[in-house]
Amino acid sequence: MxxxxxxxxxxxxxxxxxxxxxxxxxxxxxxxxxxxxxxxxxxxxxxxxxxxxxxxxxxxxxxFCGNSLGLLPKAVARYVKEEIQVWGEGAVNSHFKHRFGRPWVRIEETVQEQSARVVGAKKDEVAIMNTLTSNLHTLFAAFYTPTATRHKVLIEAKAFPSDHYAIESQIRWHHLDPKDSLICQEPREGEFLLRTEDILETIEKHGHEIAVVCFSGIQFYTGQYFEMEKITKAAQAKGCIVGWDLAHAAGNVPVQLHDWNVDFACWCSYKYLNSGPGGIAGIFVHERHANDFDRNRLAGWWGHDKATRFDMVNEFKPMSGAAGFQHSNPSVLTTSALLGSLSVFEQTSxxxxxxxxxxxxxxxxxxxxxxxxxxxxxxxxxxxxxxxxxxxxxxxxxxxxxxxxxxxxxxxxxxxxxxxxxxxxxxxxxxxxxxxxxxxxxxxxxxxxxxxx
Ligand SMILES: Cc1ncc(COP(=O)(O)O)c(C=O)c1O
CATH class of the missing domain: 3.90.1150.10 (Aspartate Aminotransferase, domain 1)
Structure with missing residues (x-):
């Protein structure tokens, strides 16, 4: 440009x-x-x-505060009102019969494709679920598999505190000590921004012992948009898994998660995606992990094969793709708010x-x-x-x-x-x-x- x-x-x-x-x-x-x-x-x-x-x-x-909470799209009121109407008229039957064609049993599918477009992903690489920090935990549970020689996580020194807490707790969960297993990338003395060359140098030097590199796409404090593709490539070349927190990037910049070969990502929808406070969040899992069923995952019935979900069997059979990482039936009201806000994104690119x-x-x-x-x-x-x-x-x-x-x-x-x-x-x-x-x-x-x- x-x-x-x-x-x-x-x-x-x-x-x-x-x-x-x-x-x-x-x-x-x-x-x-x-x-x-x-x-x-x-x-x-x-x-x-x-x-x-x-x-x-x-x-x-x-x-100027869409980086914290996006403004209310008028369409949100319409979509939420419709769900309240359907709830009143149909109650539990609305899971399967819905006058606006959005049966709740598949409500998350109504926002899947549009969300995927926003983050440059294929539909099945995206699931709309939970909230951001919960999703970071969910993804770490699956993708952070430390070994004796490769147990470290590389993050920004000034990552958003929730990410720092979550990742430290994930390290402790594996009976490891963040003092040994967490690398925090600091800016140079007197600087605010992280230089790509410094991040790449850390990866070059420590990559063999790093299990996961997890940065934010856009840094919440400085507004720095990291060179996601370059960092992803360099870390993967060293055998690391690469994840991104896109809280400040989703709906702000045109990321290309699939083409950049990112392993996993998560984001919230209340900032640039304008879905309202505490809105439902999203995850991305690259399609090459779609059927990686040996990977540990936190299971729940919403991640279970749709065909047999209501058979109530004890054997967990995860769905292929990001959908297989879902836990609970999603909040219909926040999902429909997101549907309303995404209808604005659909009018542009x-x-x-x-x-x-x-x-x-x-x-x-x-x-x-x-x-x-x-x-x-x-x-x-x-x-x-x-x-x-x-x-x-x-x-x-x-x-x-x-x-x-x-x-x-x-x-x-x-x-x-x-x-x-x-x-x-x-x-x-x-x-x-x-x-x-x-x-x-x-x-x-x-x-x-x-x-x-
Ligand atoms: C980069 C980043 N990560 C995590 C969070 C925490 O989000 P949540 O409270 O939705 O889990 C935020 C919130 O603003 C954030 O900006």
């Missing part, structure tokens, strides 16, 4: 705007945005709802979203580096657009982050803060306008002038 800055320069000339901060430019970009219609598919909180007493209370707030995201986050990046001095704010997310998704993580200097954060919220601009000094800003392409980014920068300039004076 052409570098966003080159595209933006060309578009600035076409727009006839005087500068990138000129509203003519943002309007020009929004008018030609191929995804612009999708914004109306979402419920966007108003300024008044976010900051009571603010002027223009009925206008939309500026929402991850490639089209990425093309807009490149420009939108590129625009934000450009404005931040040109309008603010580095002794006020610095961006720790990679400058290279290929190595980030939509999120930029901004460090506010001199202990002023919370003041800035609260000031933004008072102006109905929602990002999120990570103490001590980072605000994460994620202009998600499905519902964010160029004008939102421009207004944010204008408001931030005003706040900075007041707070840093």
């Amino acid at each position: 052409t570098a966003p800055q080159d595209q933006l320069n060309e578009l600035l000339a076409q727009s006839k705007a005087t500068s990138f901060l000129d509203s003519t430019f943002a309007t020009y970009m929004d008018d030609r945005d191929p995804l612009k219609a999708l914004r109306s598919e979402f419920v966007i909180p108003t300024r008044g709802e976010i900051a009571p007493g603010i002027d223009h209370p009925d206008e939309s707030c500026i929402y 991850m490639q089209e979203m990425r093309a807009k995201s490149f420009l939108l986050t590129g625009y934000l990046h450009h404005l931040l580096v040109t309008e603010f001095s580095k002794d006020v704010l610095d961006i720790i997310t990679p400058t290279d657009p290929e190595q980030r998704g939509c999120q930029l993580s901004l460090i506010f200097k001199r202990g002023k982050m919370m003041e800035i954060f609260e000031g933004l919220e008072a102006r109905a601009i929602i990002g999120d803060e990570r103490k001590p000094d980072v605000i994460r800003i994620a202009p998600t392409p499905l519902y964010t306008r160029f004008e939102d980014v421009r207004k944010f920068v204008v408001e931030l300039k005003d706040l900075v002038a007041k707070i840093y004076n």
